[in-house]
Amino acid sequence: MIMKRIVLLALAMVLAWQPAAAEEKSNEKKNIKIGFIYVSPVGDAGWSYAHNEARKAIEAMEGVETSFVESVPEGPDSERVMLNMARKDFDLIFATSFGYMDPMLKVAKRFPDTVFMHCSGFKTAPNMGNYFGRMYQARYLSGMVAGAMTRTDTLGYVAAFPIPEVIRGINAFALGAQSVNPEAKVRVVWTKTWYDPATEKEAAKSLLDVGADVIAQHQDSPGPQEAAQQRGVYSIGYNTDMSQFAPEAHLVAPVWNWTPFYKEIVRQVKAGSWESKSYWWGLEKEIVDISPISDKVPADVRKKVLDKKADIIADTFTVFTGPIKDQQGKVRIPEGKSAADAELLGMDWFVEGVIGTTK
Amino acid sequence: MGKIRVMKRQEPLGWRSCLVVLGAAGVSLVLSGILLGLQDRPPLTAMVILFQGAFGSAWAIEDCLIKAVPIYLCSLGVAVAFRLQIWNIGAEGQFALGAVGATAAALYFPDLSWFLLLPGMALAAFLAGGFWGLIPALLKIHMRANEIIVTLMMNYIAILFLDYLVYGVWKDPASFGFPMTPTFSESAIVGRIGDTNLNWGLALCAVCGLLVWVFFRYTLLGYELKASGENVRAARYARLPYERLVILVMVLSGALAGWAGFIEASATLNRLQPSIMVGYGYTAIVVAWLARLNPLYIGLASFLLAGLRVGVENLQLELQVPAAFGQIMEGLILLTVLAGGFFTEYRLRLRPRP
Numbered sequence: 001m002i003m004k005r006i007v008l009l010a011l012a013m014v015l016a017w018q019p020a021a022a023e024e025k026s027n028e029k030k031n032i033k034i035g036f037i038y039v040s041p042v043g044d045a046g047w048s049y050a051h052n053e054a055r056k057a058i059e060a061m062e063g064v065e066t067s068f069v070e071s072v073p074e075g076p077d078s079e080r081v082m083l084n085m086a087r088k089d090f091d092l093i094f095a096t097s098f099g100y101m102d103p104m105l106k107v108a109k110r111f112p113d114t115v116f117m118h119c120s121g122f123k124t125a126p127n128m129g130n131y132f133g134r135m136y137q138a139r140y141l142s143g144m145v146a147g148a149m150t151r152t153d154t155l156g157y158v159a160a161f162p163i164p165e166v167i168r169g170i171n172a173f174a175l176g177a178q179s180v181n182p183e184a185k186v187r188v189v190w191t192k193t194w195y196d197p198a199t200e201k202e203a204a205k206s207l208l209d210v211g212a213d214v215i216a217q218h219q220d221s222p223g224p225q226e227a228a229q230q231r232g233v234y235s236i237g238y239n240t241d242m243s244q245f246a247p248e249a250h251l252v253a254p255v256w257n258w259t260p261f262y263k264e265i266v267r268q269v270k271a272g273s274w275e276s277k278s279y280w281w282g283l284e285k286e287i288v289d290i291s292p293i294s295d296k297v298p299a300d301v302r303k304k305v306l307d308k309k310a311d312i313i314a315d316t317f318t319v320f321t322g323p324i325k326d327q328q329g330k331v332r333i334p335e336g337k338s339a340a341d342a343e344l345l346g347m348d349w350f351v352e353g354v355i356g357t358t359k
Numbered sequence: 360m361g362k363i364r365v366m367k368r369q370e371p372l373g374w375r376s377c378l379v380v381l382g383a384a385g386v387s388l389v390l391s392g393i394l395l396g397l398q399d400r401p402p403l404t405a406m407v408i409l410f411q412g413a414f415g416s417a418w419a420i421e422d423c424l425i426k427a428v429p430i431y432l433c434s435l436g437v438a439v440a441f442r443l444q445i446w447n448i449g450a451e452g453q454f455a456l457g458a459v460g461a462t463a464a465a466l467y468f469p470d471l472s473w474f475l476l477l478p479g480m481a482l483a484a485f486l487a488g489g490f491w492g493l494i495p496a497l498l499k500i501h502m503r504a505n506e507i508i509v510t511l512m513m514n515y516i517a518i519l520f521l522d523y524l525v526y527g528v529w530k531d532p533a534s535f536g537f538p539m540t541p542t543f544s545e546s547a548i549v550g551r552i553g554d555t556n557l558n559w560g561l562a563l564c565a566v567c568g569l570l571v572w573v574f575f576r577y578t579l580l581g582y583e584l585k586a587s588g589e590n591v592r593a594a595r596y597a598r599l600p601y602e603r604l605v606i607l608v609m610v611l612s613g614a615l616a617g618w619a620g621f622i623e624a625s626a627t628l629n630r631l632q633p634s635i636m637v638g639y640g641y642t643a644i645v646v647a648w649l650a651r652l653n654p655l656y657i658g659l660a661s662f663l664l665a666g667l668r669v670g671v672e673n674l675q676l677e678l679q680v681p682a683a684f685g686q687i688m689e690g691l692i693l694l695t696v697l698a699g700g701f702f703t704e705y706r707l708r709l710r711p712r713p
Binding site: 035 | 412418422425426522526527535536537538623627628629630632633634635637669672673675676677679681682683
């Protein structure tokens with residue numbers, strides 16, 4: 001095993017030794033090594049699981065070798081992990097949590113020849129781009145389902161941290177619900193965790209205790225799904241199709257599908273055409289989607305949701321289109337206007353009908 | 360067929376207790392190897408990869424030293440309290456408060472030059488961490504509140520307080536709403552030692568470790584502390600100022616954890632954000648026990664534990680072993696080494712049947 005590694009290493013060094021002239025002609029790479037760094041374990045059916053599924057898909061591509069490190073805290077530990085990937089001559093590194101942004105920026109400065117891609121942040125460098133998906137579009141659709149299915153007009157939302165990504169999702173969910181049920185209210189509980197099955201399940205129970213009869217979540221564990229299943233109410237999953245955890249409760253889930261995006265970036269890096277950019281793909285590129293809608297949802301509602309999805313894809317409907325008021329009733333997005341991306345990326349207020357605070 | 364009898368050792372094991380520790384560590388490594396084998400990973404190669412990742416290169420050792428710094432300071436802190444048999448489980452919260460204190464100094468006086476600002480941050484961290492240690496000490500003395508419960512509960516308060524600041528008043532306006540303070544000014548960042556990645560926090564560890572060692576070994580107060588720790592009632596009988604000692608160790612303990620928070624915020628993160636909390640305060644308790652509260656051994660144990668954590672990342676990268684494996688190994692090592700402690704106190708004797 002070690003011998004093989006040494007031989008491979010020697011071989012790699014020989015291959016890397018090319019005349020300078022040839023190198024100038026093209027940046028094409030036949031074989032590339034790609035590293036992923038995850039914030040939670042990959043077996044969680046959540047956020048990291050979705051990224052890891054895409055990693056497996058790109059590993060099947062020709063000349064691609066991948067590896068990953070999971071459960072890495074977002075502080076100095078992540079810097080070390082990325083540093084080690086760069087030192088081990090990984091050509092491309094994907095960091096899949098917001099808190100990896102500054103550590104990645106530091107590492108990117110030290111390794112100008114490595115390509116760095118950061119998910120969900122806003123900082124870039126000549127060799128560091130970023131990417132995310134417009135999950136709020138899928139959240140809006142799942143909100144429509146929830147709004148149609150609630151009897152108490154109270155939707156529970158177990159949310160991770162009060163940051164723009166999560167707030168945006170809650171707002172889109174609420175707008176979706178209100179579009180089919182103007183009385184629908186969304187009650188929010190913050191867990192301050194991304195992945196803590198027990199805490200997240202308890203948080204869901206607290207929402208059920210105040211009358212919520214559909215539980216949605218922005219968490220990486222299926223804890224809230226299980227809580228809904230046990231109490232016999234409905235649930236909306238997240239990240240991946242979570243119906244296996246709550247077959248009776250699960251209605252639909254906004255899901256991530258990173259494969260097309262990762263394939264595109266790998267192609268660019270292999271072809272030597274990669275440039276530092278910010279990507280924010282949506283439903284139209286299939287990076288976000290909704291899982292199949294449960295049979296428990298009436299057919300007319302399902303049709304309405306799928307029609308709306310087609311509208312979003314065709315760009316004839318935009319989720320954050322005015323008039324949209326905040327919790328105090330102040331108009332934040334005026335009639336006939338849509339929120340600009342910069343506004344969405346920094347969103348720190350709730351729309352009318354959401355019960356909770358953004359602190 | 361004989362019978363096994365457990366007998367207390369009459370004389371201390373001395374240098375041979377090292378063998379016990381090594382043997383225990385060996386057992387845990389073998390057990391870990393078996394676990395790896397069960398997952399179809401080559402155990403020997405895996406151990407080599409683990410070792411290389413932790414200690415196999417200059418930068419790996421650097422990484423381990425950097426990671427060992429906060430563990431060491433927290434652990435030294437709890438060890439001071441444990442000497443008096445005061446069970447400070449609150450290093451996590453004291454660490455948080457120290458980070459908050461240092462950050463306050465960094466944010467409110469960004470324009471001071473470093474030779475004023477850094478000592479100021481250290482003082483703020485010392486006071487904040489020490490204050491968080493003082494509260495349970497006072498509650499223990501005046502209200503007989505159990506310090507284990509109080510320090511543990513105060514961890515949550517401290518972490519929520521840190522969150523409150525970072526999500527609220529200290530949030531960087533340029534962070535798109537994400538919870539983090541602005542980056543500290545240059546003069547608020549603890550620098551690197553020469554050309555290495557190591558920061559001066561390492562020197563702070565050495566100085567603190569030395570001072571604690573000297574304190575317990577050569578000062579009257581240190582002696583009183585140890586004596587009171589051995590037997591509280593005897594200490595009271597000898598008119599040792601037990602209450603004042605409790606306050607002293609808790610403040611020192613909190614202040615050391617606070618300094619760990621200061622170094623983490625300043626040297627490695629360059630700002631305050633919630634992800635600074637990764638459980639060093641709890642790790643510290645384990646380390647202090649493994650090292651039998653000895654400052655030098657704590658240094659060694661912190662370094663080795665940091666090495667294990669860094670090495671496991673390499674193991675993940677090369678063999679895609681689950682991250683949980685690192686925690687399992689940590690648990691096994693702790694278990695075997697503590698169990699091995701039994702053999703330094705007792706011995707087994709095979710007694711032939713009469």
